[in-house]
Amino acid sequence: MFEFTWPWVFLLAPLPWLLRQVLPIADSGEAALKVSFLPELEALAGRRARANLPAWRQQLPFAAIWLLLLLAAARPEWVGEPLPLQASGRDLLVAVDVSGSMEHPDMQWQGQDVSRLTLVKRLFSDFIEQRRGDRVGLILFGSQAYLQAPLTFDRHTVRTWLDEAVIGIAGKNTAVGDAIGLAVKRLRLRPADSRVLILITDGANTAGQIDPLTAARLAADAQVKIYTIGIGADPDAGVLGMLGLTPGLDLDEPSLKAIASSTGGQYFRARDAEELQAIREALDQLEPVAQQPTQARPAQALYCWPLALALLLSLALVGHELWPDLQQQRPNWLRRRP
Known part of the structure; x- marks a missing residue:
């Protein structure tokens, strides 16, 4: 179906005529009577035929150019039949702790010691990429x-933002409550059955303005389901445990369990890559919830055609005006007939 995006543009059609009636006639400042030399008189003779045309016929090409420009400005387009779009899925926010403790290299990946954040990137980047049909967003939290990325179907961009996250970008402490509060703010306007937050942290709440349990109650009221993941090796495992360092003791498992339980979610504990992989696979079982179906109508823009015609007509008028002068300026030997 043919239609115009901005049909009101055609109201500007009488604008040139109105300007001609309102604006005063331009004064060139020269004498009305002009005496020309012979070559100029000969050039004028070549335009005599056009000068004898009625005024409305002389203005006809300019009116056509103006109408073609209006036609292009109105954005004509050919709109096809409505096509259904797949609009099922969840609105899923992934909140990742990037505080200083996430730098501890107590995790294993392919036989190498890696930091907690590195392991989260390796496993959850693929998790985000595979959430086809879901709107996915990313929250980074520290102090x-x-x-970092609003809810979007562009999973590749969200994955890139996660891969580029660095330790301390949001501060060295851990604001779990603020992360939940920000997620609730972003999810509460989405359909109630599709609001999901995956919270990944290795510590207790040590910063922020909102208590985590208070934020969890707000999430429950907004029907936001929270899955919490506590990451980090056991305190007595590995080299850090033998040296007397206990980074895993900072993890507040009771609070994370309470947050998940109060919102209808689940708490997971990830002590190594295998457990985190199993958690990712469990989260992959989240079934999409049907949302309101949407339709799209493909549209093909056609404004380039009247715009091209206006350009060609303008070039033709310029050539018609300059042709007599070019004829007079040609050398005599070019004007001679054989």
């Missing part, structure tokens, strides 16, 4: 919580 404060930031929305």
